[in-house]
Amino acid sequence: MSDRVRRASGALVAVVVSLAAAGCASDAPQDTLEPEGPAARTIDNLIMPIFGIAGIVFVFVLGGVLWLGWKFKARDDEPEGDLPEQVHGNTKLEIGWTIVPAIILAGVSVFTVATIFDLAEAEEGAMEVEVFGQQWWWEYRYDTDGDGETDDIVTANELVIPAGEPVNLSITSRDVIHSFWAPKLNGKKDAVPGRDHPLTLEADEPGRYLGQCTEFCGLSHANMNLVVEALDPEEFDAWRENQVTDAEEPTDEAAMAGLTTFEQFCTTCHQVDGLNEVEVGEADLIAGVAPNLTHFMTRQTFAGAMFDLMVTDDPECTSPVTPSADQCLNRPQLEAWLRNPPAEKPMAADAERGMPELGLNEDQIDDLVAYLITLD
Numbered sequence: 001m002s003d004r005v006r007r008a009s010g011a012l013v014a015v016v017v018s019l020a021a022a023g024c025a026s027d028a029p030q031d032t033l034e035p036e037g038p039a040a041r042t043i044d045n046l047i048m049p050i051f052g053i054a055g056i057v058f059v060f061v062l063g064g065v066l067w068l069g070w071k072f073k074a075r076d077d078e079p080e081g082d083l084p085e086q087v088h089g090n091t092k093l094e095i096g097w098t099i100v101p102a103i104i105l106a107g108v109s110v111f112t113v114a115t116i117f118d119l120a121e122a123e124e125g126a127m128e129v130e131v132f133g134q135q136w137w138w139e140y141r142y143d144t145d146g147d148g149e150t151d152d153i154v155t156a157n158e159l160v161i162p163a164g165e166p167v168n169l170s171i172t173s174r175d176v177i178h179s180f181w182a183p184k185l186n187g188k189k190d191a192v193p194g195r196d197h198p199l200t201l202e203a204d205e206p207g208r209y210l211g212q213c214t215e216f217c218g219l220s221h222a223n224m225n226l227v228v229e230a231l232d233p234e235e236f237d238a239w240r241e242n243q244v245t246d247a248e249e250p251t252d253e254a255a256m257a258g259l260t261t262f263e264q265f266c267t268t269c270h271q272v273d274g275l276n277e278v279e280v281g282e283a284d285l286i287a288g289v290a291p292n293l294t295h296f297m298t299r300q301t302f303a304g305a306m307f308d309l310m311v312t313d314d315p316e317c318t319s320p321v322t323p324s325a326d327q328c329l330n331r332p333q334l335e336a337w338l339r340n341p342p343a344e345k346p347m348a349a350d351a352e353r354g355m356p357e358l359g360l361n362e363d364q365i366d367d368l369v370a371y372l373i374t375l376d
């Protein structure tokens with residue numbers, strides 16, 4: 001095999017492998033090309049035709065380059081050193097390749113700008129939710145009664161919305177720049193300290209839509225996930241009614257001991273409504289604000305949606321959450337987290353970012369878990 005053939009076949013293999021690798025995730029949970037809400041569909045309707053136009057341009061330009069290279073290459077029967085005919089100053093060609101791309105771009109921009117304005121419109125009368133990015137988790141503060149104050153529900157990482165209804169988000173950050181992205185529902189929106197960026201979310205159907213922070217924000221950027229959970233409107237109402245209530249005091253012994261441990265170690269940063277209050281400054285650059293845990297057990301994940309809090313359909317479940325055991329507490333992971341959080345998720349806890357190691361002993365951890373699972 002000649003060198004040239006070997007190189008060409010190597011390049012071909014690379015192209016085929018990358019195409020195959022890019023195409024193999026047919027039902028990826030974060031596929032922006034599989035829109036499941038109006039905003040994502042609007043974007044998809046723009047992407048597809050523009051991708052087609054870009055494809056035609058790509059084929060045309062690449063084909064032209066290859067054809068020219070082949071047509072004007074030096075041939076064995078030609079004397080060496082002869083230059084091909086020079087086309088510099090060919091007015092028709094130069095005007096042509098200036099005007100044609102300009103026309104294409106102008107055409108594309110009409111639809112792009114229209115889409116940008118379309119997406120920027122907030123839905124009147126929709127529920128308002130304030131979204132805060134913080135190293136390395138998301139906080140959601142709901143205004144469910146429409147009084148303009150986003151203080152009715154405070155939750156973390158899992159944004160619960162009613163399916164088939166738009167929700168207006170206002171996205172900001174308490175420390176560095178993050179970016180909120182649930183690809184199946186809408187485009188990305190940066191979370192910038194001191195700014196409120198609007199984004200409207202709507203899911204066609206009930207379901208869990210995964211997303212993540214898409215702006216590099218430090219050590220655990222890759223572990224700053226999020227979930228948009230769209231519920232049937234009736235289920236959403238039930239969820240909301242539960243979320244606005246305060247936590248109940250535990251009655252069993254282990255949970256009561258856990259509450260004491262919780263008050264000793266956790267309440268500086270974590271709030272449980274009805275138990276304590278954590279002051280939230282305008283911009284808390286460091287930890288000191290941590291997820292509100294009032295209804296911790298209504299979430300499926302924890303620690304920036306990095307770990308499953310619940311495991312479904314585990315036949316060997318030792319800690320069922322519902323009597324049917326189709327929801328099982330991921331006790332080993334929760335305990336490991338309480339034992340040493342920075343070992344589970346990279347965090348600069350010594351610089352007060354993220355949850356520090358608290359030096360809890362195993363009894364305290366058991367009690368804490370007993371308390372946490374009462375928070376439903």
Ligand code: CUA
Pocket residue numbers: 133134135136177178179213214215216217218220221222224
């Ligand atoms: Cu937050 Cu990346």
